[in-house]
Amino acid sequence: MQRLRPIMFVGTGSDVGKSVINTGFCRIFLQDGYAPAPFKAQNMSLNSYATKDHLEIGRAQAVQAEACGIDCRVEMNPILLKPVNHCTSQVMLNGKPVGNKSAYDFFNKTDRDALFEEVMKSYRSLASVYNPMVIEGAGSISEINLWEKDIVNMRVALETQAAAFLVADIDKGGVFASVYGTVLLLPTVERNAMKGIIINKFRGDIGLFEEGKKKLEALTGKPVVGVIPYFSDVFIEQEDGVMLEKKLSVFSPSEINIGVVLLKHLSNFTDFNMLEQISGVNLFYTDVPDELVKADIIILPGSKNTLSDLKMLRINGLAKVILKHHQDGKPVYGICGGYQMMGKEISDPEGVEGDIAWLPGLGILPVTTILTRGKKTRQVGFTFVDESCRGEGYEIHAGYTESDHPLCRLDNGEGDGYYLNDFTWGTYIHGIFDNRSVIDHVLQTVKPGLHSEVDYNARKEAGYDRLAQIIRHHVDLEYIYQSMQL
Numbered sequence: 001m002q003r004l005r006p007i008m009f010v011g012t013g014s015d016v017g018k019s020v021i022n023t024g025f026c027r028i029f030l031q032d033g034y035a036p037a038p039f040k041a042q043n044m045s046l047n048s049y050a051t052k053d054h055l056e057i058g059r060a061q062a063v064q065a066e067a068c069g070i071d072c073r074v075e076m077n078p079i080l081l082k083p084v085n086h087c088t089s090q091v092m093l094n095g096k097p098v099g100n101k102s103a104y105d106f107f108n109k110t111d112r113d114a115l116f117e118e119v120m121k122s123y124r125s126l127a128s129v130y131n132p133m134v135i136e137g138a139g140s141i142s143e144i145n146l147w148e149k150d151i152v153n154m155r156v157a158l159e160t161q162a163a164a165f166l167v168a169d170i171d172k173g174g175v176f177a178s179v180y181g182t183v184l185l186l187p188t189v190e191r192n193a194m195k196g197i198i199i200n201k202f203r204g205d206i207g208l209f210e211e212g213k214k215k216l217e218a219l220t221g222k223p224v225v226g227v228i229p230y231f232s233d234v235f236i237e238q239e240d241g242v243m244l245e246k247k248l249s250v251f252s253p254s255e256i257n258i259g260v261v262l263l264k265h266l267s268n269f270t271d272f273n274m275l276e277q278i279s280g281v282n283l284f285y286t287d288v289p290d291e292l293v294k295a296d297i298i299i300l301p302g303s304k305n306t307l308s309d310l311k312m313l314r315i316n317g318l319a320k321v322i323l324k325h326h327q328d329g330k331p332v333y334g335i336c337g338g339y340q341m342m343g344k345e346i347s348d349p350e351g352v353e354g355d356i357a358w359l360p361g362l363g364i365l366p367v368t369t370i371l372t373r374g375k376k377t378r379q380v381g382f383t384f385v386d387e388s389c390r391g392e393g394y395e396i397h398a399g400y401t402e403s404d405h406p407l408c409r410l411d412n413g414e415g416d417g418y419y420l421n422d423f424t425w426g427t428y429i430h431g432i433f434d435n436r437s438v439i440d441h442v443l444q445t446v447k448p449g450l451h452s453e454v455d456y457n458a459r460k461e462a463g464y465d466r467l468a469q470i471i472r473h474h475v476d477l478e479y480i481y482q483s484m485q486l
Helices: 018-031 059-068 103-108 112-127 144-149 154-160 175-185 188-193 206-220 242-247 269-276 306-315 318-327 337-341 436-443 456-474 477-483
Strands: 007-011 037-039 042-044 048-050 056-058 079-083 088-093 096-102 133-140 163-169 194-202 224-229 256-261 281-286 297-300 332-335 345-347 358-360 368-370 376-384 390-397 408-410 418-421 424-427
Touching: 007 018, 007 154, 018 037, 018 059, 018 133, 018 456, 037 059, 037 112, 042 133, 048 059, 048 376, 048 390, 056 059, 056 079, 059 133, 059 456, 079 112, 096 103, 112 133, 112 154, 133 154, 154 188, 163 175, 163 477, 175 194, 175 206, 188 194, 194 206, 194 477, 206 224, 224 456, 256 269, 269 281, 269 456, 297 318, 297 337, 306 318, 306 337, 306 345, 306 358, 318 332, 332 337, 337 424, 390 436
Parallel strands: 007 133, 007 163, 037 133, 042 079, 163 194, 194 224, 256 281, 256 297, 297 332, 332 424, 345 368
Antiparallel strands: 048 056, 079 088, 088 096, 345 358, 376 390, 376 408, 418 424
């Protein structure tokens, strides 16, 4: 197959749709007979994924790899920042934690050239195998105060000689100012690397934007190569926590209402994507006690700061609702940090999460957790101990929870989680609800005989293909391919 230059999608800001567009082009190149791979030098997200070799990357790159038809690799996202609080993040380098850093220290007290070399080492490893490379930037490319520290945006575009395309979200408003300002602020060499503009999330008749395209092209000197419509009927797993704001809802007259406790440091909300796809199920996130009390099933999700979130459960009254729900014999389940919270106590003798050294848990499960430095990151296959369910998932967690009555038996023989009864259990396995047998097991506690019909893998594949179809229809692919010629 002909060798192509890499393509890179950069943005006027965060949450403009770069990840989704990147995913769509990954599938387009695969459909066209190429062997693409995704790459994002640095990501910030609490939604992560475990590679087959037990390393951790941002969920978006795992999704993009799936759209490419390949397994994800740590090189696809060599630096991952996982926020611990508003000012500090855990820094993951090449899939492993290297410590917590404040934003100030990360940008001002790390060797940016050394980090960039690590980034490019990963890129070169992938580029030697895959063609083309589909690169994603981060946030806005015109944060002029950060240019000298850039290791993820236009510095990557120049180093890789990528054909860069600027993505702007017209649904936010101010698209002319954001595009014009972004392009005109760029140094000449970076502006020359910009091959075109993609307007994303257009509502209404796209034909009405023809005059707008001409004005943008006149202002910037760059062609508008596509105007992609706003859509909400295509299923693509989303990584950005901004998506949670769009998932907040409340009780509805559905057959089954599932309330996911909205934690301040909630991680891996993609754990519940398949549950959202099931007819008759209303899944909602809430931190309001009067709303959570209406749920038929309560799920405690993962957390990047379990002790802090556990403390808040008591302060805001959610703990009382969860305990009453359990005492009434209704289903309560916990994943990862949520599982830890369901136990008798959590201790943090090494200060892994911060200043809280110990807290009593909710006392629903007879287990204790000790947080330790380091992290267990791996993909797993599992069977429920009663052999009623079989599935796959992944673990990403710090600490150890001793259990004498495991929920699951892993394929390597280890036990996982704690099983109290069909209505009450906890697990470290992210993605456990991606498995139909587990979902049926859970939903039948509320409605016996119910069977889910969703094939999650098929739903994802259909989403990638539909996304590719939309992009093909609304983007000038002939121009895209011309810009990628060597």
